[in-house]
Amino acid sequence: MAYTASRAGSVNSTVKRVRTWYALLLLVIGIFGVRLFYLQVIRYDHYKTAALHDQLHQKVIPATRGTIEAHDGEKTIPIVLNQKLYTVFADPVDIKTYKTDVDKAAVRLASTLGGEVDGYAKKLQAKDTRYVILAKKVTPEQRTKLLSYKLAGLYSEERDYRTYPQGSMAAQVLGFVSDEGQGDYGLEQALNKQLAGTPGELKAITDQSGVPLAASRGNVQTAPKNGDDLVLTVNMGMQAQLERILADQYKKTKSKGLSAVIMDPATGKIKAMANYPSYDPAKYSEVNDPKIFENASVSEAIEPGSTMKLLTAAAALDQGVIKPDTTYFDPSKFVIDDFTVKNIEEDGGARQQSIASVLNLSLNTGATWMLMQMGGGSINTKARTAWYDYLTSHFQFGNDSNIEQGYETAGLVTKPANNGAGINLTYANMSFGQGILVTPLQMTAAVSSIINGGTYYQPYLVDSTTDSNGKTTTTKPKVVKQNVVSPEVSRAMIPLMEYIVDEHYKEGFSYLNFSDSYAVGGKTGTAQIANPSGGYYADKYNGTYTGFVGGNDAQYVITVFNTQPSVNGYAGSYGGQPIFGDIAHMLIDNGYVTPKTR
Template sequence: METTKKRISRTKLLTRLLILAFGLIVGRLFQLQIIDNQKYLALADAEQMRRFEIPARRGLIYAMDGKTPTKLVMNETIYTVFADPQIIKAADRDKLVEVLRQTIGGDLRNDFEALLDKKETRYQILATKVNRKQAELIKKEEFSGIGFQETSQRVYPEGKLAAQVLGFVNSEGGQYGVEGSLDKDLSGKNGLLKTVTDVSGVPLTIGNRDIDTPAEDGKNIVLSIDRNIQAQTEKILKNRLEKSGAKEGSVLVMDPQTGKIMAMANFPTYNPAEFFKVQDAAAFNNRTATAPYENGSVI
C-alpha cells in the first residue's frame, strides 16, 4: 500500500515537473515570438537585408543639326568581368581561358590565368570596360564562377567636336564645360533597393519587405550650338592657325537676330573620351568664354 502511494507521489511529481517544463517552454516561445518579436526581426534583417544602389542614367547632351537635335554625348553600358575561383570547375578552366582570350583579348589582365587559380579568394577582376557584345558571348557559355558587373560610361560620337563646350566625366563626376556646370541636372538621383539576400548576398525574389526607391534619371540638355556650324568653324580655325603659325585660338559664332550661340571653337582641343591623355589642363578651358581679349580684336 505504501509502495503504491510512493509511486503515485512520484507520478504526480513527474507530471508537475513536465507541466512546469512545458510552461517554461511556452513562456519562452511567447517571449521570443510575441514580446521580443520586433527585436529579433531587426536582428534577422541586419543579417539578411542588404542595400543596393540603383544608379541613375546620366542625361544626354544634344546639339542642333539644323532644326533637329542630334546627340553629342551618349551613355554606353560596359562590364567588369570577375571570377570566383572556388566555384570555377576544373573541367571548364581550359575552355574558359580560350573563350576569354578570343572574346576580350588584350583587355584581359596579364595575370588573369593565375587569378583563376587563387582558391583562397572569391573575387578576382579579370577585365574591365568589356562591351555588351563581348559580355553576351561569354555569358552564352554559362561558365560557373564567372560574373559581370554592369556600369555606364560616356560616349562622344562626334569625337573632338565641341570638346571644351561639353567637358568630360571622371570618377568624381562632370568636369568642365556642360558636364561640369550642369552636373547636378545631368546626374539625376540614384535609387535604393533594400531586399532580403541569400548567404551569397544575392537578392531573393521572394518576400514582401523590399523597399524600392526608383532612380531618377538625369535631365537631357539641348544646346543652341549647331553641329554643322561648329564643325566648319573648328576646321577653319585650325587651318588659319596652321597658316599663321599661331599656337592657339578661339572663335565664337552668334546668331545676330536671336543672340543664340551657334558655335564655340577652340584650338588646341582634345577628345573628351580620352581626357586622361591630356598633359596640359589648359586644353580643357573654353577660351571663348574665359580668356581675356583686347576689345579692338573683336570682328
C-alpha cells in the same frame, strides 16, 4: 535473508540513479525548451530582423544621364548619348566568408574580361576593404557570363557611359563624365546636377552574388529621376567647319593655341565655339595635360590688344565727347606717368586724324585721346571712373557671363582709384587693350552689344531642356543690360567697322573681298605678351580679331584669339584677321548669312 536485503539495496540504488538521470534529462529538456521558447517567441522579431538584415540589401537605382543634341539645319542630331555598361567589383570579406575558390575565380575573370590571373587573385584577397574594382566598362554579355559562374563575393554595378556619335566635335564645350559619374569641364560640369538626375533606391533580398531574388515594384523605395536632355544652340555644320579652320590655321600660323567664338548678337546664342588643340572626350583618360580639357574661349583671359579700341570709341561716342566725324590733332605720342604712349607702327607723325583713321590705323594715341575726352581733356579721376563704368557695367568685363561652362574666368579690370602705381598709364593702356584681361567670349558679347542697338545679351549654349516627364522648356534670351550704348551710337559703329575691312582689303589683304550683298566689319588686335617677371616681352605677341558679318543687320559676331603665332607681320593682321576672313567666308558660302535686301 542477508542475500535478499543486499539485493533489495542494489535495486533501490539503481532506481535512484535512474530517477536522478531522468530528472537531469527533464531539466536539460526544460532548459532547451525554455531557451527555444525564448528564441522563437520572445526574441522572434529580433532574430527575424537580424536575418533579414543579412539578406536584405539596399541598392542604388541609377538615374539615366541626360543626352545632348545640337542643331543640324531643321533637325537636331545627338552629340552625346549613353551606353549601359557595368563595373565589376569584389568584396574580399564575402569571398572569404563564402569560401570562394580564389584561383578559380581569377582564371574565370581573366578569361572573360581579359587581364592577368595573378592581378585578379591579388585583388580578390585584398585586406582592409570591402570594395575592390576589378573591371570597368564591362559589356552586358561579359556580365552575364560572369554571373553564370555563381562566384560569391563578386558583384556588378550598372553604369551609363558617355558615347560621342560625332567624335571629338565640340569636345571642350561638352566636357566629359568621369568613371565616378561626375561631370568634368564644359557643359557636363556646369550642368552636372541637371544632367545627372536623382538616383533611386531598391531594397531587395539578394543571393550570394548580390542579385535580387524578389525584385518587384513593391521593392522600390524611391524611383529614380532621370536627368534632363539638352538641345544646344550650336549649329553642327558651323561647328565642324570652324574646327577645321582652326586646325588649318594652327599649322599655318605656327600658333601656341587658337580660340574662336561665333555668336548671334540679337539673342546671345552661341552658334559655334572651338579651340585648338582639342581632344577626344571618349579617350579623356589618355590626355596628359589637363589644360587641354578647358574651353579656352571662356577660361583663358588675355590682353586683347587693339580690338578694345572699338569699345573705347563706342564709350566716347555714347558719352557725347566725340562724334563719328570728329577730327583732332594727334601728336603721335603722349607722356603719361613718365612713360611714353606711342603707336605700334608708323602713323605719319603728328597730324590731323579722324575716328575712322584711329580705328583703321589702330592708333594707340587715338585711343588714349578718346579716353582723355572722357575726362574733359586729360586722364584723371573722371576719365578713369567713366571708362571703368563702361568696361564693367556696360561691357561686363571683370564679370562672369554665367554661360553653361565649367571654369569660366571673369578676367581682370583694374579699379579706377589711384593706387600709386601709375594708374593713369594703366588706364591709357586699357584704352587700347593692354593691362586688361578678357576672354574671347567676353569680347564677343561686348562687341555684339555695340552693334545690335545697344543690348547686352547673356551668352548661352542650351537652347532647350526636356525633363524626365517629357516637358520641354525653351531658353529665352536674357537681357543683362539695355542701353549699353544708344541706338544712334550702335548705328554709327557699323560703318566704322566696315571701313576698316574695306581699307585693309585695299591694302592688299585680298581674302577680305566680300560681295556688296553682305556687310562685314571688324578690327585687328596685336597685344604684347606680359612677362611674369614684369613688363612685356619684346618679341612675343598674341593676335586677335573681332568682327561681324551680316546682311541688313549684323547676324554673327566672330572673335578670334591666336596665342603667340609665328607670322611675318603684326599678329593681329597676320594671325587673327585671316582666320576671321576664313570664318566669314564660310558663313556666307554655306548660306548661313541672309544677304542685304536694301
